[in-house]
Amino acid sequence: MVANALWGWLKRWKEANWQRRGKPIWAAEEWKDIATRLEKLPVKVRHVDAHVPRSRANEEQQNNQQVHQAAKIGELKIDLDWEHKGELFLARWAHDASGHQGRDATYKWARDRGVDLTMDSISQVIRDCETCAAIKQAKRVKPLWYGGRWSKYKYKETWQINYITLPQTRQGKRYVLTMVEATTGWLETYPVSHATAHNTILGLEKQVLWRHGTPERIESDNGTHFKNNLINTWAREHGIEWVYHIPYHAPAAGKVERYNGLLKTTLKALGGGSLKNWKQHLAKATWLVNTRGSTNRADPAQSELLNIVDGDKAPVAHVKKEELFSNLSIFNETCVRWQRKTGRLGVQETYTFHILGQRLDEKIFSEDVIFNISTSEDNPKVCLDLDSGSNYMVNITTISSTNITVSVTVAIQTKVKEAFNNVLVFNDTCLKWRRNVRGTDVEDKYSFHVQGQRWYQKNFLHEMTFELSTHKQAPEVCLDLQPGTNYSINISMVALNFSLLVSMTTQITDPPFPEVEFVAVKGSAPLLRLRKAEDQNGPISLYQVIVLPLDLQSTFICDSFAATTFFSNTTDIKGYVAAEFRAKDVTDNMSIALGDRHYYGKFYNAPLKLGEEYCVFLKIISEWNKVRRQSCAVWAQIKNVSPTLQYMTAVGLGSVAAVCLILFLSFSVARSCLHNSVHPPPAAVACEAVHLSTTVDVAQAGIASSFLETESVSLL
CATH class of the missing domain: 2.60.40.10 (Immunoglobulins)
Known part of the structure; x- marks a missing residue:
């Protein structure tokens, strides 16, 4: 190892920042010191084959053999510690630190940490390991039934598994996967909601493979949660032989069955004679089963x-x-x-x-x-x-x-502590929060489930789910939300099984642009058709019909227009609201007649002045959560207003009726005077003449007054 390090490894280690496969090499500080010293010293490394017969060995090989023997003697005399990095010491360290694993597993464990060992040194350390020898001796147990014959188990070679059924908890847990090591009877448990192949694999990986290593064999009954393609594929990928018990043969699954009964008894005892709260006692019951008889x-x-x-x-x-x-x-x-x-x-x-x-x-x-x-x-x-x-x-x-x-x-x-908190809403649709348990060097994954509803639209539902991965200590996310909606947002941190519920309300925006059929007329006011708008950006509250002088059309601003009545002092200058309808009272394609002298809401629909020019706007108003939004559209243009046909007909009929009434009264008075005096005196004749003259004058004055009234109405 030292030769290899001096020959080439030092350079590679230094270039990799003294790491191997992403992990620091063993004794990195010592190797850094060696590399610093070698920069100033010429070092030559050459292999000498010492494993040759003495009769054929040259002088160099004989000298190397003597050094090798001296090193062995010195190795026996020297008490190896962390400062002496001999091959056997490194192998023993790797074997102990890796948990007394086998040769191949120890070799892989050391190699992953930058230590290259030989298989021979690892095998020698395992043979000399007293702990491993004690384990092997302690694992001699009675033979169990397997494959139609009696055979002996080896330690960690076989696990027996089964499911037990218990009362359902509030979290939906109803089953417990029990796993028993065949030689020692060590019990592992894993609670699940359903006895399925997927949950079986999860329980084995978390409780057996990741803790005790991969077994050679797993034994179970023939249940569908054990005997299926998913289990067979998983077992084949992990090199595990899956053995199914002989049906109705008690010795085949005797150990796991005994432990199932013992576990249930312990759970019942911890629960005061009841299995109702078995989930909170499961860990302690498992420990008591494994340590029964002695603490x-x-x-x-x-x-x-x-x-x-x-x-x-x-x-x-x-x-x-x-x-x-x-x-x-x-x-x-x-x-x-x-x-x-x-x-x-x-x-x-x-x-x-x-x-x-x-x-x-x-x-x-x-x-x-x-x-x-x-x-x-x-x-x-x-x-x-x-x-x-x-x-x-x-x-x-x-x-x-x-x-x-x-x-x-x-x-x-x-x-799991409070993984994140201080969730704040900004810009109406954005969220930010602060992580509490991890630094920026760890990436966390968040799962979002968003649901939005509207009280004014019973069938409305806006739902979306997505995930976010981030290193930031104060993450932020902006959501694509609908206006005028109440949202509930569930934020979950996948790693820590921690979730938080946040409520948000988005503000309404301008209602949709009014759909109107524009009308341009001269003379009489047209009949307008009102179409009902949809509650897209918020609840529609009101519809208003606004009448303005035509020259104000280009300067009209929908948001700033003040809702004034016809009787305001500024009607002729700034216009007025002729009608207002609540949204619930509006039907689609509803007819509206301008100037019908009726009240709509608190606004009077006054007749238009003759000879004037007007423009008519339709305004849609949306109000919610103390926010008011509106949108407007030009509805009609009216030029040179003239009396309507109905109005002219009514005036003409009224004039004719007045003339007829006057004539009838005059005729009645004259007839009465003639009937009362056959020979009237001169004074009476004069009086009657005067009376007749007065009657004629009155009739003429009435007719003149009727024509004056008609002319006045025409001017209006």
Whole structure:
């Protein structure tokens, strides 16, 4: 390894900023120091084949063989530590830090971290590992039935799985996938809403593969949630042999069935004789099943992952009479404490912490941290800097007084805190908020579900969903929303299963432009047709008919026009509102006659003045949430207003009737006078003459007055 580093690796490491495959190389500071020194020294590296028979070896090869033997002797005499980076020491470190995995897994684990080891050195370390030897010896169990014959299981080779049915929770959880390691009886559980193949795969990946490694075989019954194409494809991709139990053969699934019964009994006991709240007791019940009989019962591999909850104790590892990890527990969610019973008071011990972190939305570990602590306390406590809403594997390793490496791994799931808050609305349709749990180096994915409704349109529904990924600490997003709508927006952070509901109300905008049929006439006022507008940008409230002098048409501004009545002092100068209709009273294609002398709303529809020129506007008004918007359109132009045919007919008939009445009265008076006096005296004759003259004058005056009235009306 050193030769390879001096020959070519140093240059590649330096160019890659002392990283390999995105991860820092092991002992990077030491290699940086070596690279600095080599810049000033000429170094030559040449391979010498020492593995030749002594009879055929030349002098150089014999000298190399002597150096090789001396190195072996020195290796036995020297107590290797972190400062001596021999091949075997590196292999032992990789084997211990990776969790006592096999040869190929240890090789891959070391290579991913920039350490190149040989298969021979890894195999030698595994053969000499006392922990692995103790595990193998402890896993000798009675043979179980498999494939029609009795055979022995190997540790972590086989898991038996099944589903149990429990009362449905408020979250819809009704089933629990139970997974039992065949040799040690270690139980893992995974609650689900439905017993499906998809949920089976999720449970196996999260509880078995990611914690204990990929098994060689999984045994189950013949249920449809186990026996289908999806399961077969997944098992084939992971190199797992899926074995189905012999139907109605109890020994085939005896272990998982026994654990199902034990789990139900424990859940019922924790629930005070009821299984109603089984979900909140599941983690503790699983732990009690795995540690039954002793609070210090060891876990399957003495260094395997333990699913414990805050405040509960974890199974520990023992090394003869030394108890290096006694009463290990989690407190304050991210802190670890344990007892150290070594019989050597005041002796300082070094513990190596290896932390792997995985966010809830990830399938791989994205955080990898290693650090050491030294303490002489009998009750050490360590608080870890962990992110919320993540799963962590925390491996703690130390070396006993007999040079045996002992490690224990605990699982910590941090709770989801308030992932983001301070959600603000700006520019009417935009949102911004602040993240609380992650920095800008981590990209978060947000899911948006938007629903909009209108009280004035019962069938209206505006719905959309989308996702947003961002590194920003204060993200912003602008939405394409409809005006005059009440919205509810659900923002979810996928990684942390955290959501927040935000309510928004968009302001109304100008109503649609009025649809009118423009009319231009001379003489009498036309009959207008009003078409009902749609509530597109807000609820339509009012319709107004506005009459203006024709010369004001070009300067008319819809928004600034004041709604004045006909009786205002400014009618002749600025115009007036002739009619106002509420939207609910308007029917499509409704007729409107200008100047019919009726009131519409609070406005009087006065007759137009003869000889004048007018323009007519239709105004649509929308009012909502203390906001008023309007739009206008020219409806008609009227020039040289003249009396209508109906008006002229009424005036003519009135004049004829007045003349007839006067003539009738005159005739009646004359006849009465003739009948009362056959021979009148001169004075009477004179009087009658005067009376007749007066009657004629009165009749003439009446006729003249009638014609004057007719002329006056014509001028109006």
